[in-house]
Amino acid sequence: MAKRVLIATAKPFASQAVEEIKNICEEKGYEFILKEKYAEQSDLVNAVKDVDALIVRSDKVTSEVIGNADDLKVVVRAGAGYDNLDCEAASQKGIICMNTPGQNSNAVAELAFGMMIYMARGKFNGKSGTELKGKTVGIHAYGNVGLNVARIAKGFDMQVIAFDPYVDNAIMEADGVKPVDSVEELYSQSDYLSIHIPSIPATQRFVNYKLIKQMKKGSVIINTARKEVVCEDGIMKIFAEREDLKYASDIAPIRANEMIEKFEDRVFFTPKKMGAQTLKANINAGVAAIKQIIAYFENGDTTFQVNK
Numbered sequence: 528m529a530k531r532v533l534i535a536t537a538k539p540f541a542s543q544a545v546e547e548i549k550n551i552c553e554e555k556g557y558e559f560i561l562k563e564k565y566a567e568q569s570d571l572v573n574a575v576k577d578v579d580a581l582i583v584r585s586d587k588v589t590s591e592v593i594g595n596a597d598d599l600k601v602v603v604r605a606g607a608g609y610d611n612l613d614c615e616a617a618s619q620k621g622i623i624c625m626n627t628p629g630q631n632s633n634a635v636a637e638l639a640f641g642m643m644i645y646m647a648r649g650k651f652n653g654k655s656g657t658e659l660k661g662k663t664v665g666i667h668a669y670g671n672v673g674l675n676v677a678r679i680a681k682g683f684d685m686q687v688i689a690f691d692p693y694v695d696n697a698i699m700e701a702d703g704v705k706p707v708d709s710v711e712e713l714y715s716q717s718d719y720l721s722i723h724i725p726s727i728p729a730t731q732r733f734v735n736y737k738l739i740k741q742m743k744k745g746s747v748i749i750n751t752a753r754k755e756v757v758c759e760d761g762i763m764k765i766f767a768e769r770e771d772l773k774y775a776s777d778i779a780p781i782r783a784n785e786m787i788e789k790f791e792d793r794v795f796f797t798p799k800k801m802g803a804q805t806l807k808a809n810i811n812a813g814v815a816a817i818k819q820i821i822a823y824f825e826n827g828d829t830t831f832q833v834n835k
């Protein structure tokens with residue numbers, strides 16, 4: 528019987544990306560099933576019932592979803608952060624979880640600069656703003672997005688510093704990036720602080736009051752990672768104390784309304800996560816996802832497995 532591959536995306540891929548994934552799938556003789564823009568989590572729970580493989584974006588692959596997926600063998604998160612997958616529940620059922628690292632990172636990095644300029648120009652309010660040239664961008668975690676931020680920053684003539692205890696200094700230096708020794712140093716030296724840490728238990732509310740307090744006068748926090756890694760109480764407290772700081776985040780924090788009400792032009796939040804929402808990123812991540820599924824079924828390839 529043909530393998531059944533479900534794409535379940537509440538926030539859909541561009542239609543051209545879906546078409547490409549579908550073609551690859553059907554060329555291999557797999558059945559392609561599309562469930563996009565679904566409204567309820569129960570829709571996802573029901574949709575996985577008889578599928579062999581699942582491709583998602585930020586869709587929540589909970590233990591309930593896994594529990595209902597009787598034939599599921601592999602889940603690919605078409606993207607980098609897989610904090611939306613219950614990997615433990617998947618492992619218990621012998622289901623392989625993968626991500627597609629690097630496939631959408633340029634799109635996310637470009638959005639970080641879009642947000643930097645938007646904040647530097649007073650959210651396009653017509654008043655005199657500032658420029659990125661000559662400023663220091665601090666990159667918090669030098670992974671796929673971080674290194675793209677560094678590359679683009681050089682085009683803006685910015686100084687680039689980074690902190691990442693898991694990456695050799697030599698790698699950053701080869702990219703023309705100055706590694707700093709501590710996260711405190713990073714935050715205290717940056718005009719723009721670009722967050723790229725994953726959302727894992729150890730990073731929840733990591734960017735807190737104490738850390739932000741050390742930031743330079745007039746600095747801007749750019750969060751294209753996850754809202755969970757920034758301490759919202761910390762933002763509320765330090766922003767009330769200091770009128771010079773700004774915060775832009777790709778996806779609204781839980782306390783977004785309160786922040787907007789209190790700090791107005793110093794904060795900006797996208798209504799939906801926009802970082803990877805480009806045609807190129809959708810094609811890259813979606814096609815990588817289906818190819819990884821095929822490679823797994825045909826050759827047992829688990830290169831991108833994250834629940835080892």
Ligand code: 3PG
Binds near residue numbers: 584585607801
């Ligand atoms: C990622 O982790 O790859 C990005 O946050 C993109 O997420 P999305 O596919 O939900 O837009």
